[in-house]
Amino acid sequence: MDGKELEILQLIEENARISDETLAKMVDLTIEETRDIIKELEDQKVILGYSAVIDWTKINETETVTAMIDVKVTPKRGVGFDDVAERIYRFPEVRALYLMSGAYDLSVVIEGKTMQEVARFVSEKLSTLDSVLSTTTHFQLKKYKHDGVVFSDGEEDHRIVITP
Structure with missing residues (x-):
């Protein structure tokens, strides 16, 4: 596995919705070369699927x-x-x-x-x-964090701080 394949895998793992065009620019390949690499990685079962992290709460x-x-x-x-x-x-x-x-x-x-x-x-x-x-x-x-994604509603803690 060469450096470009590893780079593509890392980028897809971080954001599975990244477009082929953006991915190709980021790894300095043509769109067709990028798609071919992704297809080959899927065929070899290196890429097993794509998923979203959802806050079901x-x-x-x-x-x-x-x-x-x-x-x-x-x-x-x-x-x-x-x-x-x-x-x-x-x-x-x-x-x-x-x-x-x-x-x-x-x-x-x-x-x-x-x-x-x-x-x-x-x-x-x-x-x-x-x-x-x-x-x-x-x-x-x-759940506080899952697959590298922090689950936070962004609200501040509004409790009063009490110190002795």
Whole structure:
């Protein structure tokens, strides 16, 4: 991978809506060369998709409950953690799944409409898998930053400062 490809990837990662024309100017290539590089990176599965970061708390009827679940599993001979990870990430509730170092093996991020829906996922789907030994569920209370984007409404703190 050459420097131009890396530069294009960094710019797209920062702003996936950047136009091909602007991108071409920024990396000093023609528009056609830039489009060819992007197409090749998509074909090679280097670029897997494009997404927007949305503050769903501003849309009341669409709020969800997000939970991070630490999972301790028994790896399977020959496939390690990959087999159980694949079984977990196939559930539609799972938004992200990571192999971790430390006390737990996997970190699962899920979304549900209610805390009860998340609880049912853990008790009926996740913890019933053969390889799962234990789980610890953490509920997200507030999002401050996600994918490098700070979630702030820009309002100042209007509380009165009290000092002794």
